[in-house]
Amino acid sequence: MSERNLSAGSRIKKKIFLSCLLSYAREGKQKLILSVFLSVISITAGLVPYYCFYRILCLFLDGTVSVSGIWSWSFLALGAYAGKVLCFGLSTTASHYAAYHILEGLRNRVADRFLHAPLGEVAKHSIGEIKGIMVDKIEDIEPPLAHLVPEGSGHIVLPLVSMAALVAIDWRLFLASLVTFPLSFICMGLTFKISGKNYDTYNESLAQMNSNIVEYVEGIEVIKAFGRAGESYGKFSSAILNYRTFVVRWLSSTWVTMKLAFALFPSTLLGVLPAALLLGAGGTITAAQTALAVMLSMSMVGSLAKLEVFSNEIKKVQMTVEELQEYLELPELPEKGQDAELKGYGVELKDVRFSYEKDEVLHGVSLKLPQGSFTALVGPSGGGKSTVARLVSRFYDVSAGSISIGGVDIREMPLAQLSGIVSFVAQDNFLFRCSIKENIRMGNPDASDKQVFAAARAAQCEEFIRKLPNGYDTPAGEAGKRLSGGEKQRIAIARMMLKGSPVIILDEATAFTDPENEDKIQKSIRELTKGKTLLVIAHRLSTIKNADNIVVLENGELVAQGRQEELLMGCPLYRKMWGSHIGAKNWSVGKQGKEAEGNV
């Protein structure tokens, strides 16, 4: 069991898991109360036919039997039975409604936590693990939740009423009904103890299996390319085998105690039947009371058996909620509630230090991006360029120092305000499962189709979108498979253009684009970002040579900054990078028999 799980587990023990669940029911709460109420009526109504039968028996035994008497008790029994069925149906409908509200609340809460947590916290969990908890585990608690509260409360009431009736007939009958309880409790306790011990291992092997499945499917291209199909399939199938072996062993370890508990707990008849017969034979109770005692004892069997199943289910729900707690309490980036008043959209980094884990990757970076300026961030790989971009977008908080926009520390403004101000286009861009048009419109949900098309044209998307089977209406999932990396990047740029935010960060945003299109996109970007604060990270130095300020970052430190001419004169690292870039360009253009320098 991981440390994270341990701490989450100990935290939840202080909370009552049921109240934690109910806190997510919101408008489903009234339905849940209604469901409990209807269930208690249903179960109590289920006892009425037994009572009616007892009264009919009394009529026979007393010699006062009449057709009208039998009819009226029979009608009452039938009416009560119909009421029981109706109330039960309404009760479970209401409880399913409430259960799905709780599931919705839990999923929304986890999704919201992921959105507000630092990216590092999200990255600690594999996709398989997250899918396992958000889809499967949460779904698994629906059936117990929908049946547990309404039916459970009804099944508690019925044995209580039956036992009270047994006390009313003769208290010894009540004691006799409890005779199998101690042994069944011992067996149940043992079952819980054995299951509980293995629950964390079960979760780990389930998460492992989920992760391997996701990895296998996601990495299928690499697996094929490197001829690792056999090896990867082996890893995948051994995770499934491990899971199966563990679960079978786990179930076998509790089989005997669980079955004994299930058999003994509802066996009230074992004590009540001999006791009722003895008391009846001795004349302490009447023959009708003897029959009623036996019927009452039999009426409890179903409820007690259900209660036992429910106790198992409750334990499972409790364990799932304990596990969920880690996600429900994922640390959030602290944020202010009210929009901050900014003095413009200039960005400033003051002595910024940052570590993803132990090692510091930015060592006191100070940088000013005046409003409306074009700043380029260049430097060797791993120097910290993308980290700066992620920090300005507040995917993480700085470890020391500060970042401000318009003179306000970005930690002092709500995340929604910041995301409205900053547009971030990364190298790998994600397309959502909706049409290409809607993917672009995500930049500004209020944009008209005309504005969406204009942004797509400016980002050089129009030509390839028109070639898709349904043009702009092609689903991105379908199109995603046939779009190149560069085309996906251009869609992300169109999205950014439509958003029109005052601070724009492009992190290798055109790296996959061919030179001809890149040139056009760069022109559009420059046109559309006029007056905006632009931060561009690029390896192709020709795309940023006209920047107002080129910042060279190496090993997490700012080595030099200035315009291209100044850096070529005063920064050996930049000169070397430029030389390599020109060399590479000469080589590629030279191959096509063109003049390189003229194009730079």
Ligand SMILES: Nc1ncnc2c1ncn2[C@@H]1O[C@H](COP(=O)(O)OP(=O)(O)OP(=O)(O)O)[C@@H](O)[C@H]1O
């Ligand atoms: N999520 C992460 N967790 C831990 N370390 C990270 C993470 N992302 C980046 N790093 C490390 O931080 C350092 C800076 O990485 P960063 O991606 O900012 O560099 P970069 O200059 O953008 O590199 P490149 O030009 O190759 O994109 C590197 O040493 C990298 O290994």
